[in-house]
Amino acid sequence: MQIAQDRLDKKYHDAVERWQQRYFPDYPLLLHYWEKYFPRQQPFCLCSKLDLSTPEEIQVGRRAGEKKFTRAEQMEPEQAHRLLQIIKAQASTEFGSIQQHQGSLDKAQDDEEKFFVLRVMAEELRHGYQMFHLLTRDDWSQVSEQKGEEIVEEVLSMKTGSHVLGAFNIEYDSFVDNIVFAAVIDRVGKYQLTMQKVCAYKPMAASMPPMLQEEAFHLAAGVVPLRRWVRKAATGEITVPMAVIQRYLNKWVPRGYEMFGHEKGGQTNIELGFKDMTNLQALRAYQAELGRMVEDLNRNYVRARLPELGPEEARALVASIQQHRERQRGIEPEELLRLPDERFFRRRGLWSHQMWSVDGEPFRDFEDYRRHLAAVLPEPYLAHRDFGEYLGAMRRLQAGEIDLKTAEASAPRLVRTSYCPCSKSVRWIVEEGQAAAGEPTAGGARCEPRASCHGAA
């Protein structure tokens, strides 16, 4: 890969550094110990990177075969607006995840794992920086009410609770969050970035390969500790028991599924030449990969428990225990991990706000459902505002007090609306209804003077 590196204009670069000082205070620690954990490697560079081998022609959609757009103004306004929302959502995820990781980083038991996560965070900072490159190196004013500069400001003012996608609005409680998030949620990132490699807007397409290369490391930063924890759990040298890992999978996997957007959406992005898979196609590929990850963890567990087994025997034993759901060779089915059913704990998409168990059993009674959630989600998460909002909305939905749309929109998002006439401070706003099925919605977030501003949090 031949790469061109660049820096943002000074004022944006400085703004990112100020953001880092505030939300990513451990960044200097990473730079200080870089040589220890990443010996003889290029020092970390907070810069944008563009792959110089990006195809010249649009690869998918209505205008496939034509020259890629190199400037926003070459796109139809509708098209450019949609791309801008994708870029903004992407930027929001990058900065959002740093805020989340920073919260529980110090709970890491192992310095090496901690420094790998620190590197992940620094690279997320670079990914956000990359999106700012797209926003500030082009003139979006022809196609958007908001200038690129305003979007930069908006993204930098988001906090856990105000990001575009749900997964980035959940605070971490433990280092298990850092690791499971990297294995599960960064994996969605991999799919999104891979789809966007074809993007008809050339600077976006050219941004993807360097980001993807970094993303591959993020997945390893998640999966390697998981594999090690699982083997330790198997030998009784417990760091994190299987049941705890399972609870964190139950917490994050539903959010991962939702990041693909509504199961019926995504066609427009293909027609416009932005992605090469529908939401459902990408979701299915992601699910299959998560399935392989869980299967691999289970085999690690079984081989650590029963070292006399070879790889094929371990594979067969895992399959048999899961199929018959009975104890075999001393291993209970509950000791193994499984992916939560795709309908479980969904807040967006096809299964939004329905009552299903992790194993795909339906609930009729809300209280039974509530007890089930309490039994299968991480205990600290049950006390979170985010979870409370969900339960409240579910309860009201079940009681017939609100409809689904209201339930979906009810998770408030904290947005600093500097362009909002009613205040310059941070306020809860209710996001404007769902945008086109499955697409990120915060672009439409609007601070309405009506009942939507509930005061600062």
Place this chain on the structure above:
Amino acid sequence: MDAPATGTGLIVRPVCEMDTAAIEAIDERLLGRYRPHHWETRVRYYLSRDPEAALVAELDGEVVGFLFADIRGWEFGLDEPTAWIEVVGVHPDQQHRGIGRRLAEQLLEHCRAQGVRYVRTMVHQDDHAIAGFMRSLGLEPAPWTAYAREL
């Protein structure tokens, strides 16, 4: 040579974390050792450096071989960037089908594009398979001797 694997659905691509199990399994078949910790560390290491120099070969969706190299400089008094081939393995059922060669060709192409002018490796003097493989790639015994002692 058995039926060549080229043209059958053979893909050579950078390693990813999901390949760890397949690499462990190939290593286990080749050397009879199950070393998950070792391979996790290696895979994560290459992913943190230059994944395009750490390649796997996938045949019909299964990882059947790998070749990991690292581009470094300033070692052993060598002042030019050097690609060190550190480890290579092809599943025993898939050897002699051109898979190792495909892996190596892609590595060398990447190294040239990076401006690397030397490829080096170390081979145990009894390991005739690897030595034959390296020679077939054009690597010749170099005027260096490995020194070692136990501590």
